[in-house]
Amino acid sequence: MTKRSKWMAAGGAVLFCLTAAGGQAQQLKNENLLVGMPQGFKVGFKDSKNGMNMQEFVPAAETVQNWTEMVTVQVFLSRKDLQPGPFLAAMQKQWSDGCKGSTSTAVATGKVKGYESASVLLSCPLLASTGKPETAMIKAIKGNDSFYVVQRAVRSVPTPERLEKLKKYVEEVSVCDSRLTSVPCPTVR
Template structure:
């Protein structure tokens, strides 16, 4: 995997020059090996990037990684965000379930990780399993999710749980949350 910073001031996720230094608060997330950006959009409220395995698209996928940055959304806790998504899943999917994986602080930021399961998505006719990680930053709110349109096996869940553990937020303004050096 290659670590790719998502800069709040940069529209294109992967256009950061190698010599640029990260400034302010940043989400650090990896582009999974074999994945490509299938969709990206940014507006005044949020930035969203969807990555799919090569050969798949955001219209026809079996697994996808979605990265969302909600700008200036600093009044929501990860737990409240989780509860809101659980409610939406329950309303839209009969038999939907949610399981906590972990909760706490990473580098001083509140974080929650959980799994949501929909036995039969009414739009696709397939099951949907999603691992999610939400981080409440000081400047923005960050969500990274890995979705499957099938029931993943234990090694797949473990692999993508490790992936979510690698996702973090850094801040060049705070010494104990400093961002990694990105080049010269």
């Protein structure tokens, strides 16, 4: 990829990568999840079924079966019933059930640009299925149209600098809505 990051937008029924042809500006429509694809990453997996769109990004030389770092983006279409705190609590339980000695730390709860949001840091000292440690920073956002979850994970015990990079990435994830002046969408080039 030639750009530092590409913006991903999820609105309506499709999760897609926005790239403006010829450098012309495009305006996002309706509610969108804004999440950047890290530099040097590629789409490793993409699927839409049962009302959920999902994409996984991995470093260009890796696969979703064998990765050192992964970003997972999930959009639960029209799921107004989901709440960030309980959703992440369920993920924490699955994580602790699947990894002896795992830890979880709530990072943030509250509103992001007017949307309910929560973030959590999950750490597993040794995941049985891979034989490697795994750390993930996860953010859930309740939109007006859909429910959004973004996770950035590493298969390692991250250094403080790498952990800060995970945290910063997840903090930048947000939702915009072209129909609302309180959370306008950016123009994408």
